[in-house]
Amino acid sequence: MIRIPVSAALWCSAVLAVVTGFAVAPTAAAAPETTWLCSPGQAGDPCGGRSAAPVDCFYVYPTASLQQTTNANFDPSPELREVARAQARPFGADCNVWAPVYRQATLRALFTGSVQDRSAASDLAYQDVENAWDDYLAHHNNGRGVVLIGHSQGARMLRTLIHNRIDGKPVQSQLISAVLLGGNVLVRKGSTSGGDFASVPACTDPHQIGCVIAYSSFSKTPPADTRFGVAPQVPDDSAVRGSLPYGPDYEVLCTDPAALHDNLEAPIHGIISGFTAQCTSGAGPHVLMVAGPGAALLPALPNDTWGLHLLDFNLAQRDLVDLVAAQSAAYLH
Template sequence: MIVGAGAPGIAAAGPGETTRWLCSPDLVSDPCDLPSDTTDLFTGETTAARPRLAEADKPVDCFYVYPTVSNQVSLNADPVASPEVESIARFQAARFADTCRVFAPVYRQVPLVGLPPVIAGVDGPLDVGYGDVLAAWDDYLANDNNGRGVVFIGHSQGTMMLRKLIREHVDPDPELRERLVGAFLMGGNVTTARGSTTGGDFASVPLCTQPDEYGCVTAYSTELIGLPSLFGNSSLDVLSSVAGLPTGPDYQVACTDPAVLSGNAEPVGATVPSAPYSFGIISLLMDYTTLPQGLPTSASTWTTGPGRGIGRCTDTNGFHRYRVEMVVPQAVNELPLFDTHLLDVNFGLDRLVDIADRQSAAWREARGDG
């Protein structure tokens, strides 16, 4: 049934075709547009929403590519903003909307059930998805960028798409590198040469190493239970190899410590939208990995769960990941295949937003715009 979908025959979006935007400043309402009021279930405190700047007044843009979420049984998802796609945009990208104008294209990703045949060697589906992302990027550059700074945000398959996009079209272009404010490439095995901040995916764009550094990449995969997984070991990353990205023993999967980059080493929790996630494969996995409570919820637009954790980058048995230690525990029943992968972005989400804020300010100051 999966192979019979035959999606490799679908042509990638080309010049002149209209980008299907999931999120864009031109849309009256989109899933990346949520107020930021939040209830913290650990402290019991509720914070009011930050005043939202008008889209034209936001200092930089964000280009977001969502992870593997489609429930379709096919090799490529239809190019529509399905409920599960809208849910993940709220989950991961909406919190950045106080910092930037958010542009997020709909793309014909490889759904969860399509990944095994792609890993097994079915040729073409990843190229279809990447063609859509590249066409949307070209559309954005031609019609919306106007020299503005850009923050890339991706997770999992979305990170893979952005690794390829930055590698092929931003890293080798000095003018575009000048517009790179930062890149949050989470849960997607970004690589460097061993012992270096460059030399894997990117020759010139480095990993971030200190607060207020801009034009660099924040990248890591979280883990809680310490078991081998799909993430953290470049030699085992078959999907990146299929996509034509660097893999193998000469490369190390990146891990940048967000506590260092934000200057905030305090324990953090997982912050998620309070509205239920759209039903499907991902929602079932999320519920499983946060039993018995399920995802935290409250009367606010956002909820931070009761647990608190600290993290550090570790290299255990060849897996370079961000190891989380729950110092204020909450009951979890982790799924070994994914571990905490589904919460890579949301564990310490506000810390990532703060890094983006600091990068935006530093980038603008360097340009004389601050």
């Protein structure tokens, strides 16, 4: 029997519980002091609390809030702690994990909100992430290298953060890598860069630094209306407006975490084991196709258009942790 990780099961239950109607969303105000879901040395830190690593990780969690408003508030609620424990804690063996609480667009907003609701919610969420990044750099980084880690909404927040505040800026020299899963990172067709980021390329070697690891996982051929693997042809109104590219000149980046260099079908190692994976290419969606005994039984939730979105981290977590360790060592060397 295939067991689904607690974080994915919790997310699925939350999705199924979403109902119509909205409470009043928080209004924008002056930049608040950062509430840290995870920070080194913090009591009860779901990311492990390590404070002696030579490098940092800056983690932005996916859509997880069960709050019934369009945007969440700054409460480090149990569902946020659970997803951080599942996704970010394993990286704490190699880095000090910093994870801000941000007023993310909630599950309710994403599933029942209008385009205008989602756009406004994402704008507010991104501003919190940017404020937290500025706080982290000003008061906590102390010149260390940093790995950016995000999934789903978290990956989309970090795409915009790299585009706006890191790519081509002095702080880019401190970027060890970015692990951006389930977020449709864009590159120019036939290239490893030139889409979302002008000078932050895809990772093509385990020891490469300053690069991006990105994919969305599927175990069946993505349907025509897939949410992942296909570049948008119009501006994405459900994300932070006006900052990321779109159109026929771009494609979605897929990097195989077990075979960065040659993208051969290779075993992947994670909480759920026994599978192989390989990135698709060509004219169709660019996704990480997962194969092996039982792969067809892995849940595509909420439906086939999402693929194995809830399991993006779980399927190859050991590979991702090992990659971050190798990249961090290369950076320090």
